[in-house]
Amino acid sequence: MNNPLQPQACEIISVKKQGGHEFTFRVKSDAKPLPGQFMQLSLPKIGECPISVSGYGEGWLEFTIRSVGEVTNIIFEKQPGDLLFLRGPYGKGWPIEGIKGKNVVVVSGGTGLAPVRELLNMCADEQGFSKSTTLICGFKDETGIVFSDDLDRWKTKFRTIYALDKDEKSGWRVGMVTKFIKEVDFKGLGDDYALIVVGPPIMMKYACQEALACGAKEENMWLSFERKMSCAIGKCGHCRIDETYVCLDGPVFPYKVAKNLVD
């Protein structure tokens, strides 16, 4: 009998530290996730959790793991050649067909950048993928910054607003991402844009409120949810909101659906 909970061993190709707390693991895998999908990552002794695919290529995948508490020691032990365990990909990612050819506006908070990283790369690298691209990207403080190489590269490719919540940093602005949403001229973009909001729940809530106040239209907005999951296949019940299972029906939701998903 097929066991959908069975994790597959994947060899670590490289481990890279991101900012103060995050590590990006590149592992060998033939899985072909879509941008915004997630996988279940197992660290023996620690357990299994859902994690966004932060990058992928021919025969490899990348995950960015926050090293907190118990996980830290395990992560420090891992070297190229060691194994991680994966299953997936799961869920529905970004609606690529709906986004393609439009003005893309991404608002991200903290590690919320991981699930949109590949989408931003498409905007940066695929000729004509987006009509224009704007990234408003915030972090709590300097140690929270992830994907700094990408941030530097994206800066040269499209419009970016990078901000830290409170701290000063050269070339960066100070304040929550919500503060900078009004700098996007949604009316000027007509109906021809996709606004993507990813980050902690409270940030997504206020960012969406602000975007709507700035004239963004509900039907052009998309969000990605983070929920506790023990199975990712609609069994464990942790991620359910009403009749919706975030693992199966999300984690990416159109705003019009997401706004009714009240916990």
Added chain:
Amino acid sequence: MNRDINIKKTRLNCFRQSKVPGVFMLQMRVPGGMVDAKYLEMIEHISKTWGDGNFHFGTRQTFDICGIKYDSIPQVNEYIEDYICGVDAELCNVDMNKIAGEPREWDPKSGYPTIGARNITACIGNYHCICGNINTFELARKIENLIFPSHYHIKINIVGCPNDCNKAHLCDFGIIGCAKIEYHPERCVGCGLCAKKCEHGATRVLSLNPKTGKIDKDPCCCVGCAECVKACPTSAWTREPTDFYKVIIGGRTGRQTPRLGKMFLNWATEETVLSVLANWQKFSAWVMDYKPEYLHGGHLIDRAGYKKFKEIMLDGVTLNPECLVAEDVFWAETEYRSNYNVKPLETHHAAGPQKA
């Protein structure tokens, strides 16, 4: 009133002197504080016929009827025959024709033969209470015949659980109903509610182990209250079928040296408790050189010393394997007067058989 009354005799008969000359209060024993409600009619009748129409709950759970004139005592004694026979002789299996185990014929119309051992009090226990681990009044009824009738003064309080609402720590023998707890880890969902309950309401012996998602327990400090059993949503904690008891000794109130009792036995079974208490008469008699005095049990333990007490009380007793016994007891009295205890040697009390 001008009448020659031997108030010591009336007291032995369970009629207590009042501040009004010739007026007495009857104290009726209610072992474990529980009797058939039908007896309330008797109380009413006594009170309205011979008393002043009122009734008081004695602090030791006796039915107290005040305002009884000395001349009415024989009639009252005749009337309470049914009560004494029904409650003590039948319910508690008391042999009324013995005092402290020695044959002494009892006239059923003569009222209570002794006051000696005071009424055994009890909380409602598991007959009703959700915290109770044991049936308190059934235990009281089993103990009553070990200590009554007797001239030796002993106060026993029974409580259903270590919350000790009925103050087992403030009497000569406090008996606390406890449960040994079994853990069924395969039913445990790791919610940690038991650990929270144990921390807030007991001895903090439980903790949720984040590595296993199960509960770790420090069994030596468990008081056996079973709060974990009550809290558990999955029945992962259950009581062992055997009832266990802690026995607390030497607690008291009083004008001289009030103190909380200390633990004598832990995890004793009912059989152990009963066989230990069966030695009480022997111990009291020995301490007082076989001459009863108006002195309650805690003072007798002081006089003999804990080690002597232990020796006599455990004599011939087979302890259940789980039972733990205090090697020593470290009392902590409230001394109203500093160095109350430091006094001329000749005023010290003696224990045990004395030379004539």
Added chain:
Amino acid sequence: MSYVLSSERADALFSELKKQYRIFAPKRFKAQGRYSDTDIIRYAEAASLEEIVFDEKSDYPAKEVISPIQQALFFFTEDEYRASKGNTRPILLFARPCDINSQHIQAKIYAGNGGYVDMYYERMRETVKFVLMECPSSDDTCFCVSMGTNKTDDYAMAIRVDNDGSVKFKVCDEALKPFFSQSTVAEYEPKFVKENETKVTLPDIPNKEVLGKLKEHPMWKEYNGRCISCGACTIACSTCTCFTTKDIAYGDNPEVGERRRVTSSCQIDGFSTVAGGASYRNTAGDRMRFKMLHKFHDYKARFGDSHMCVGCGRCIHRCPEFITITNALNKMCNAVEEIKAEKGGAEK
């Protein structure tokens, strides 16, 4: 075909069945209740017919046999997660109609939702044949008739123990028929409870707008003060499926261990807590609302055919705070009507 067996013959039959089947049934665990000198009736492997409690509803549901509170999913070493083998022997599971119907609900989630089949559930379910325990009557917490779960024809065999100790069987499963080759044929058709003392009305939530208003309705606040979020209701629930997985490293060799799944409950603090620490539904009232709406709206909205409650009443029976799902349901119906009336009024 139906049969009647004397109590002795039924015992002998039980022994024969045990040679081929593991028999799980509700058993009495003396003095293992929440309060002292109270019993617990729960599912366990039965050694004899006599051990099975027929005349009282079990405190815990039959689901514990198929989706146990705890089960090992994998054993791990440094380089592999190896799936546990699980039970392979066929099982006879003694169950009432509510418990049998609840398996149709659990299966929608475990063996259907999202197109994924949970192997652990499915392989256990495949070993199970139901023995229908006829309900002689219902207790005052049962409301199976209102939920339409008082009847079932999904059983391999039905059983009734009569007052004189004789036992009647209706045998449907071909594989069980040989066990009765020497038995006396009798007229017996299992009866089902036709009416419960407790009846409920089910709410009609027509759209998302009413649902949204119901979530905000003040009725849920009552439970902030009453519900202690212990989760006893969901543990006792015949249909609840939620679980959490955990990797346990073995104490004396932490390089090996097992991935375990353990029942979890939306009522218990921490159910929704994500790695970053955020959590949802942080009051008892919110959690009660989440449970009630799952049982009487959300499940049906997703899977269509029935509500996620079989009216077994075990949640009522096990709640230490005397909260009844039936009264909560009545309040919910009233709230829905109130919301609809307001809306109607507003539209005029």
